[in-house]
Amino acid sequence: MLSPQDQFRELLNYPIVLAPMVGLTHVAMRKSLAKYLPQEARVIWPTEMLNSRRLPDQELGETPETLKWDGDEGLCPQILGNDEGYIRDSIAKLTQWDAKAVDINMGCPVRKALRHNYGVSLMGDINYASEVVSMAKRHSTIPISVKIRAGHQKDLDYLLNFTHALIHSGASWLCLHPRLASEKRKGTADWSQIKLLKDNLSVPIIGNGDIQEEDDIKRMLEQTTCDAVMIGRALCAKPWLLSSLAKEMNMSLSPECEELIPKNPRERASAYGEYLKDFVDNCFEFFDQKNALKRIRFFVKVGSPWLNFGHRLHTSIQRLESQQEIQNFLQEFFKNTSLIQSSRTQLRY
Known part of the structure; x- marks a missing residue:
């Protein structure tokens, strides 16, 4: 044993x-x-x-x-x-x-x-x-x-x-x-x-x-x-x-993953947006509309406090009702070049 x-x-x-x-x-x-x-x-x-x-x-x-x-x-x-x-x-x-x-x-x-x-x-x-x-x-x-x-x-x-x-x-x-x-x-x-x-x-x-x-x-x-x-x-x-520990562990990242790793606050905001788009697609792949929307809204509520304008992202997502509406909104929202993602947040919810 x-x-x-x-x-x-x-x-x-x-x-x-x-x-x-x-x-x-x-x-x-x-x-x-x-x-x-x-x-x-x-x-x-x-x-x-x-x-x-x-x-x-x-x-x-x-x-x-x-x-x-x-x-x-x-x-x-x-x-x-x-x-x-x-x-x-x-x-x-x-x-x-x-x-x-x-x-x-x-x-x-x-x-x-x-x-x-x-x-x-x-x-x-x-x-x-x-x-x-x-x-x-x-x-x-x-x-x-x-x-x-x-x-x-x-x-x-x-x-x-x-x-x-x-x-x-x-x-x-x-x-x-x-x-x-x-x-x-x-x-x-x-x-x-x-x-x-x-x-x-x-x-x-x-x-x-x-x-x-x-x-x-x-x-x-x-x-x-x-x-x-x-x-x-x-x-x-x-x-x-x-x-984070791939190099220390002598492990390799896939080429796709290497491209996803951000290097500064602006890149972090953009990478977060790509992550959200992927997550939304996965939710609609596995869940019916009601369950997908419920999970997407909660996921954004939890992750958005690290983003400046995160409150706007959170409140806007709550009103959207379809996969296409959400993806269209995310595409436009993350075009904003003033978006940054903080290293830390003290927000509690």
Whole structure:
């Protein structure tokens, strides 16, 4: 049986991954991002959060959250759950669907998850959380990972005890977003907690939080020695962040990808526009009109704060109703030579 480190290396040979995000990490985003990876890179790709109580009765590949494209490899769907029967049946179905690993969400702070004792609410009880991992491990032939937050309090001893219990129960690797549940996306991610886990645990650790530009990726790897960096909302605006470590890893980018990498704020704005056009086409390829529009509008809401005139882009997209209308608007909007994309944004939503 492979060790957790070997399981991780078998799936990843490149240390930048996309974060699972509701309404965002679906097939259209994965397809738009894939071209930015180095050609030799292997990574895990997330799905949106999937509810283990619903999965057993669904036809995977027919619901919007479980659609795949031909190039989808290394899928690591994320599930919410705390009931062994539902977890068992969900993992069996996801394994048949060709998932390479399954991630348990213990970091989601939204009320809906908290109400059902999913997500970050599991971090309030070490025994309860570790039993959820045991449930998954008992019924899985593929690795089980867990994504967590700093929890409910800044108690580092508790965090270590909690994570040791998850590993003892069978977690193959952990991802830490070091913010409190109450902070959601506010405040500053405490990367020292990622370092704490890396120094004290025997399994791979993925770091997550406050990655907005290439230097952030390199600083997190250097400061925490984590095994991989997970990027969330910034990849809705800056897909080229996935290419950041190609040279350091002696990996090559495709000629198409080389042409997509911007070198200054104006080029970043233009490259963001091309990324949006591709994303729009992918949404209409995979989803019906209602679901495509819903995902496009949310994607623009999330990615536009890095752009000057981003508010205008966001509000305009909300009013458009067809693929052609959106593409025509994007074509004209990004002709504006005064558009620039910032390296960082403090906007929260």
